[in-house]
Amino acid sequence: MSTLYERDAAVLAGIEKLRFFPLEVVSGQGSTLTTPDGRQLLDLSATWTASGLGHGHPAIVEAVTRAVRAAPGAGGLSAVHPDSVGLAEDLLALVPGDGERRVYLGHAGSDANDVALRACRHAGARRTVLSFEHSYHGGVGVAMGVSGVHVDAGVAADPDSVFLPYPNPFRPGHSGIEQDVVDCLELAERYLAGGSIACFIVEPILSDGGLVVPPDGFLRRIHELCRAHGVPMICDEVKMGLGRPGTLHAFEHDGVVPEIVTFGKVLGGGLPLSAAVGPAEILDAPPASALLTTAGNPVCTAVGRAVLDTIVTEQLADRAAKTGTLLQDSLRALAGSPGADRIGDIRGRGLAIGLELVDSATGAPDPRLAAQVVYRAWELGAVVYYVGGNVLEITPPLILTDAEAVRAAEILGAAIADAAAGKVDDEEVAKYAGW
Template sequence: MSTLYARDEAAIAGIEKLRFFPLEVVSGHGSTLLTPDGRELLDLSATWTASGLGHGHPAVVEAVSRAVRDAPGAGGLSAVHPDSVGLAEDLLALVPGTGERRVYLGHAGSDANDVALRACRHATGKSTVLAFEHSYHGGVGVAMGVSGVHVDAGAPADPHSVFLPYPNPFRPTYGDAEADVAACLALAAEHLAGGSIACLIVEPILSDGGLVVPPDGFLARLHELCRAHGVPMICDEVKMGLGRPGTLHAFDHDGVVPDIVTFGKVLGGGLPLSAAVGPAALLDEPPAAALLTTAGNPVCTAAGRAVLATIVADELADRAAIVGAVLTEALRGLGGSPGADRIGDVRGRGLAIGLELVDPTTGDKDPRLAASVVYRAWELGAVVYYVGGNVLEITPPLILTEAEAVRAAEILGQAIADAVAGKVDAEEVARYAGW
């Protein structure tokens, strides 16, 4: 163990660690991370999508440097400044919607979702939240209580929550994808008809639950149900939105306009920033009900404005679609390589890609192999993590090149082959629990 990692173990609280291998980094540029010993790593996670523009992007560097030099205070709690108002206006211009709308600015997707959920409860006077099994909406408050991933891990569910099954085309519960959709919608309709639902919260792509891409049209049919019963839909775009799926918004794929949309991660360009965009009737009341002293601060909001401007000006959504197709094809092309029979599925949209690892004889999930593969990938020069127990979540920076995409597939193919061949130290892997 290196000195830096030992210092981390002695100083940083374990409750905030999710480690898959002893990753140490001292700098980064583009889609590359640099270790203390000078080794370069291809970043296929983008810090769980938070570094969506890559590392050291000049637009973010310039915006943050300007803001730090001449910051008008440290937040938007009791004052207004150009970048907080400007960021809110930018989001209103980029997020579809009608009527009078408002923007909540926070620090992370967790608080954005928590505020959106509480706002719906307050505005409707109802308590029950419809959410999904294996979902992830945050690590605090109501957002944590309606996150299926946390509930799966033993955290208490919110007492007024109902979890719906998320349609999984690769692992359908009811025989096939359409049957899964029908079962989910029937259950949703039953609860919506009861009149006690404050809102429904959904991820257009189930990220931490296994990078599950639902059948086309699912979100639209779900939204139609919510509209029919007058129930607000919250679309959680924190991890999968803002260009990553090959469209500006993940919900664009189904052509819906959610009532509330939440953002985080990539929005801050690596800095803590989140937002919720929705009707004034939901987000204006009660006053001072969601206070964070440094929310809307000049530095983070300046970064956010630079991120949004770059995504639009550089057409990064289109780039994600193009490079994502190259990466997906290269991963599917691993079919003839050693260990390829362990690849059960390659799925995704744009640069949100899931590679599911399975037992070739049963088709069951293979979490041990996933842990070994991500560890071996790190040894070979790439950073990638797993979600849902056995799915490699491949979410590189939106600036990934086609050449880097091809190299990523080569590294992952070798990592799978090596893990299957027993070239990874199981005892060493076991030290890093991941999920």
């Protein structure tokens, strides 16, 4: 009998796979995933944050059950129903903003960003999109073409895109991080002043580019420039928003109120759901220019409402701040243990944590070690992936317990020590390309 992984290899398209180890799972509960042979794994990814409430959360189970039992159709394309309207109302109540606003509902962060970008181009009759190097905004359309990660991988950049350097406090330029910020802002000002910019799309924390946390105030200064030139800023909160950074919205850290905010992943609680919240003058026209038949469907929108209610009523943003601090402290406590000299940096906000692995002699990024560490962590009982080549992206469910946070640090510490000591089979790891 073939294994589940072998069966997958025989039937599912490779273009939709991003594999780091032969992960097979048959069930999940809370922050735990279970394999076909009954092994339990601590989930430190939450499916790239999409399972933000963990697995089998009762609020999601109840919402799905209620919605499926008597679903009024399968989408919001040509009809309205209580949960699509209700979810839009919930989002407008939770997302700060001025004036008349609208909500686009979609299936994934990719389409939410793509629609927001196209809507900005239409509304302002301008074409150029400002974005950042090593950014990620989606895997389709314009969103893919303005994603630095995809461009780095060989995807053609959108012809009307401009990529700016994202300030990285751990790896600043020769003149230091403050000068990097100044240089970035001056470059942004130059483009914005040219009159051709349709919008500026920004990740408040650069996620797939290496979980880079920018200096305090950076997002605010970018937004001030955008406002000065009448250019809408799209804040991409798909991966880093809705409680994960220890605040409800990641942009709150800098006291910013973006013109457009996009959501995905955790919003659907594991189901396909996304949203863009922004001015009616941008998102209302042209009619029927962003059609997905099952977008706004009763099941996903019911779950979205349950997710938002749970995050707010259970104060999961505050919990993420507290548990995230414990997890970071536990990781820093690895100092002095075997392999700890390979940890170059530990950074993050709330339960969005990056652990950068380096060559201990030079401080250079060590992607080979990162691949070995995530593989060894899987063997030891945890699911974690790397981004930016050499950074462990630690984004567990928002319901992670204190005990699980401590155990996560123990497993990661052991995985780093084993990989640094040469105890991981390079040939086996090489079978899984990751990024």
